[in-house]
Amino acid sequence: MRNGVKRIAFSAVSLALAIAISYFESYIPMFVPGAKPGLSNIIILLVLYIATWKEALFVVLGKVFIVSLLRGNMFDVIFFMSLTGSFLSYIVMVLSKVFLKKLTPVGVSLLGAYFHTLGQVMALSIYMASIEMFFYFPLLSLFALATGVLTGLVAQRIVEMNIFSLNS
Amino acid sequence: MKKFLRSHLFDGIALIALALTSVAILLGLLFSRTSSNHLIATIYFKNEVVETVDLSKESEEERHLEVKGAHSEVIIAIKRNYIGIEENDCPSKTCIHMSPLAKSGVIVCAYQMIRISVGESFSDVEVL
Known part of the structure; x- marks a missing residue:
């Protein structure tokens, strides 16, 4: 199979998985109000490490748009929070993977999770025109760090298993 | 275990730095909260x-x-x-x-x- 076809197939399957995980994880009860486990970040990390930043961007943006469409909140505040958080997280993960070579997928994941929360709070602050939204940032970010480590460990384990190869 | 910790040293540093930032903001917010009789x-x-x-x-x-x-x-x-x-x-x-x-x-x-x-x-x- 040609490499390009493999990449497209890998991106499409990854997007489908990210959407499914993102949609169903909202039904997992959380003890921190407004927090989510961010399990779909495992898929984004895998795409980032196995494919390239382009495929990862496709999965990130595709996930945001399609999950919003499924939940019926397209272009409302929740959509913009999701978009800002996901995009900021993606940028930070790509930059940290490129420039902070000593970080493993665990470190990249926790940075991504932290900045995802920051992006969401920033979007909400702009939308509500109030800096008070940052009141929730410390608790949400501490929770994000914990889930970021967990998702990073899972992603690292899968990357190390070397079961996906796009170059052969 | 030692190998695991050594390979995740920089991840640990990043984790501690970010966690400390959040804890500092959290403490700042908690100490600034008031519970006076005039809310x-x-x-x-x-x-x-x-x-x-x-x-x-x-x-x-x-x-x-x-x-x-x-x-x-x-x-x-x-x-x-x-x-x-x-x-x-x-x-x-x-x-x-x-x-x-x-x-x-x-x-x-x-x-x-x-x-x-x-x-x-x-x-x-x-x-x-």
Whole structure:
């Protein structure tokens, strides 16, 4: 199979998985109000490490748009929070993977999770025109760090298993 | 175990740095919170003040205030030094879990575009 076809197939399957995980994880009860486990970040990390930043961007943006469409909140505040958080997280993960070579997928994941929360709070602050939204940032970010480590460990384990190869 | 820790040394440093940042912000917010006998709650819808309530002048008996949200009515429970969202038909119910407030702070429902801000005085609410 040609490499390009493999990449497209890998991106499409990854997007489908990210959407499914993102949609169903909202039904997992959380003890921190407004927090989510961010399990779909495992898929984004895998795409980032196995494919390239382009495929990862496709999965990130595709996930945001399609999950919003499924939940019926397209272009409302929740959509913009999701978009800002996901995009900021993606940028930070790509930059940290490129420039902070000593970080493993665990470190990249926790940075991504932290900045995802920051992006969401920033979007909400702009939308509500109030800096008070940052009141929730410390608790949400501490929770994000914990889930970021967990998702990073899972992603690292899968990357190390070397079961996906796009170059052969 | 040693190998694991060595390979994740920089991840650990990043984790500690970010966690300390969050803890510092959290402590700053906690110490700045007030629980005086004079709490003012301001209810906003789409960044406009809908109602301002002096919580210290409320009775011990709970009353309910209906506020029009972006999608439906939101019911807010108010009594002396206490305010919280009682009913809201948003999907996540996050604001209900954030409620109630008996100290200075904020309750937000992004879905309904409603924000309840509690401060020690009227000027606090404006400054926050």
